[in-house]
Amino acid sequence: MSTLHTVNKSPFERNSLDTCLSLAGNGSTVLLIEDGVAGALKNTTATQSISDAMGKGVKFAVLGEDLSARGLPADRIIDGISVVDYTGFVQLAADHDNVQSWL
Amino acid sequence: MKFAIQINEGPFTHQAADTAYQFTKAALENGHEIFRVFFYHDGVNNGTMYGVPPVDDRNVSALWSELAEKHDLDLVVCVAAAQRRGIMDADEAKRHGKGASNIAPKFRISGLGQLIEAGIQADRLLVFGD
Amino acid sequence: MSVTKKFVYINRKAPYGTVYALESLEVVLIGAAFEQEVQLVFVDDGVYQLTKGQSTEGVGMKNFSKTYAALGDYDVNQIYVDEQSLKERGLSMDDLQALTYEDEDDDWAEKSSMQLVNREQLAALIGDADVLLNF
Numbered sequence: 457m458s459t460l461h462t463v464n465k466s467p468f469e470r471n472s473l474d475t476c477l478s479l480a481g482n483g484s485t486v487l488l489i490e491d492g493v494a495g496a497l498k499n500t501t502a503t504q505s506i507s508d509a510m511g512k513g514v515k516f517a518v519l520g521e522d523l524s525a526r527g528l529p530a531d532r533i534i535d536g537i538s539v540v541d542y543t544g545f546v547q548l549a550a551d552h553d554n555v556q557s558w559l
Numbered sequence: 560m561k562f563a564i565q566i567n568e569g570p571f572t573h574q575a576a577d578t579a580y581q582f583t584k585a586a587l588e589n590g591h592e593i594f595r596v597f598f599y600h601d602g603v604n605n606g607t608m609y610g611v612p613p614v615d616d617r618n619v620s621a622l623w624s625e626l627a628e629k630h631d632l633d634l635v636v637c638v639a640a641a642q643r644r645g646i647m648d649a650d651e652a653k654r655h656g657k658g659a660s661n662i663a664p665k666f667r668i669s670g671l672g673q674l675i676e677a678g679i680q681a682d683r684l685l686v687f688g689d
Numbered sequence: 690m691s692v693t694k695k696f697v698y699i700n701r702k703a704p705y706g707t708v709y710a711l712e713s714l715e716v717v718l719i720g721a722a723f724e725q726e727v728q729l730v731f732v733d734d735g736v737y738q739l740t741k742g743q744s745t746e747g748v749g750m751k752n753f754s755k756t757y758a759a760l761g762d763y764d765v766n767q768i769y770v771d772e773q774s775l776k777e778r779g780l781s782m783d784d785l786q787a788l789t790y791e792d793e794d795d796d797w798a799e800k801s802s803m804q805l806v807n808r809e810q811l812a813a814l815i816g817d818a819d820v821l822l823n824f
Contacts (some may be wrong), residue, residue: 479812542585557823559688671719678820686823
């Protein structure tokens with residue numbers, strides 16, 4: 457079983473990303489949406505925990521529309537995080553066995 | 560694939576309903592089926608027909624109504640959550656002695672069992688909230 | 690209904706400050722009638738939902754904490770509490786209500802519905818779910 461985790465809160469405001477990363481395992485994907493996209497940027501206090509999770513085999517994606525809306529450039533995101541659109545979000549949901557939203 | 564959508568927040572304060580709308584639209588455009596959209600918690604406020612946002616902003620409730628019209632979506636507002644928050648169809652308004660209904664076109668009011676059924680019937684259930 | 694799915698409710702919010710805990714419980718109670726497998730997870734601030742001795746007269750809100758004790762009667766008896774969340778908040782299982790059920794396969798013996806889980810066990814619960822309901 458593989459899970460798509462969505463995180464919609466900034467890691468600088470809530471612990472959603474922390475809890476998510478403590479539970480996301482090999483083969484699962486974490487998709488950052490809404491205010492959660494802030495966690496995708498390089499050189500933040502959240503960057504290391506994302507890199508560590510990548511090392512465990514967790515994949516990462518970020519919703520491009522939410523990055524753009526917030527003026528956060530896609531060329532500043534952590535290497536290895538893929539940028540998807542809403543169709544990509546749908547595809548991720550279809551490709552995993554279940555979806556956990558870290559509200 | 561058959562998706563079910565749960566929306567926990569109303570329009571405007573949170574992005575949840577917008578994200579759910581964009582997801583639903585993209586899913587339909589890519590040939591997927593939406594079994595049901597279930598509005599819970601403050602999400603029931605998406606079902607009001609009385610929202611009049613400024614003309615240069617999107618009208619989230621109207622967008623749902625239009626999408627439902629186009630794709631024959633099942634938009635279900637939870638009755639218990641709706642009663643707390645004053646969202647009513649004609650029957651509910653009559654039963655509770657209220658002057659008028661305020662439910663938007665293509666939305667219907669029903670019970671929480673509809674959410675559980677959506678979880679059973681759909682291949683994937685996604686929750687959008689705060 | 691022929692299909693049986695595993696419904697896992699992930700509760701991460703404290704009661705009273707927001708409505709999520711109360712309305713999540715309402716889903717659980719309705720959902721119990723559908724004869725699906727049901728598991729409740731309390732993680733992060735969700736652990737505050739189960740504290741003993743809640744008294745809401747002062748805030749003027751409905752005290753729904755007693756409803757948790759009735760879950761066993763609805764055959765909802767797989768309740769998982771995240772150990773790390775308790776620790777972070779200076780709480781232990783002793784601070785929580787003891788939720789029980791009567792086991793019909795064991796002469797209606799009263800048994801605990803609650804299980805303390807670590808993050809590895811919690812990850813497995815999420816991974817095995819068919820439907821994840823997030824509150």
